[in-house]
Amino acid sequence: xxxxxxxxxxxxxxxxxxxxxxxVLPADDHEYDEPSQSQAIAVDGSTFFIEYIDGLGFKSARRxxxxxxxxxPDGEPSIFAFCHERRAPRSFRIDRISCCIDFDGVVxxxxxxxxxxxxxxxxxxxxxxxxxxxxxxxxxxxRDEAAILASVSRSDGIMKPVETSAMLDYLLWRIERxxxxxxxxxxxxxxxxxxxxRPGPDAIDRAVRNLGNLDHRTLARMFGACVAVMDADGVRxxxxxxxxxxxxxxxxxxxxx
Numbered sequence: 001x002x003x004x005x006x007x008x009x010x011x012x013x014x015x016x017x018x019x020x021x022x023x024v025l026p027a028d029d030h031e032y033d034e035p036s037q038s039q040a041i042a043v044d045g046s047t048f049f050i051e052y053i054d055g056l057g058f059k060s061a062r063r064x065x066x067x068x069x070x071x072x073p074d075g076e077p078s079i080f081a082f083c084h085e086r087r088a089p090r091s092f093r094i095d096r097i098s099c100c101i102d103f104d105g106v107v108x109x110x111x112x113x114x115x116x117x118x119x120x121x122x123x124x125x126x127x128x129x130x131x132x133x134x135x136x137x138x139x140x141x142x143r144d145e146a147a148i149l150a151s152v153s154r155s156d157g158i159m160k161p162v163e164t165s166a167m168l169d170y171l172l173w174r175i176e177r178x179x180x181x182x183x184x185x186x187x188x189x190x191x192x193x194x195x196x197x198r199p200g201p202d203a204i205d206r207a208v209r210n211l212g213n214l215d216h217r218t219l220a221r222m223f224g225a226c227v228a229v230m231d232a233d234g235v236r237x238x239x240x241x242x243x244x245x246x247x248x249x250x251x252x253x254x255x256x257x
Contacts, residue, residue: 003246004208007151008201014157016084017103026058035070043119044203046196049101065198077123141178142171144207150197153229162232170225
């Protein structure tokens, strides 16, 4: 098993947090629009709770992990996601999402703005490339390392606040090396981005491949961050240690432990 497959298996096998509000599901919502590869934009697997009204007026409230952004048959931006209540894929038109809710209960009443921040993708009225904003520029710098660090953090079942802080320290350092100095509000947005992150197999595989392009100093610092995440809760678990070691061997040819 490759390190990408190992990371994906560990993340996928962990339960998502409890729903921040009551789950509501319509009697039947099995139909969904699966985007074609040519029209879809892959995203890294952001997990949160949504309240939604479908085309027939039925309300639902559920936990989802978003994997793709695409333009639906009617041209409206939509998200393709894994529904944790149905344990199956579903699609949702963005203009029908009433609100998005983080697992700590924070409510976001502007779904389009929230999704742009959570997914790191501009969401205009049509899915044409947009000029990168400051936020998108920051995510472009750290997206791959964030996916790996979040996977390491979730490998033992839960992302703890001390682990999030260790990840954030590294990601802020990476961004500042590119001459961008995040404000306190931007740092908080990055922290929330990490907390929602539940990378899927494609995101993890892409991240591992791209990490091979990092310079030695950055790669060493990134592995230091992985170790800091592992040690943040005061317990060095074998699965975390083996995972980081496998990643180091794949990227550098040298084991850390």
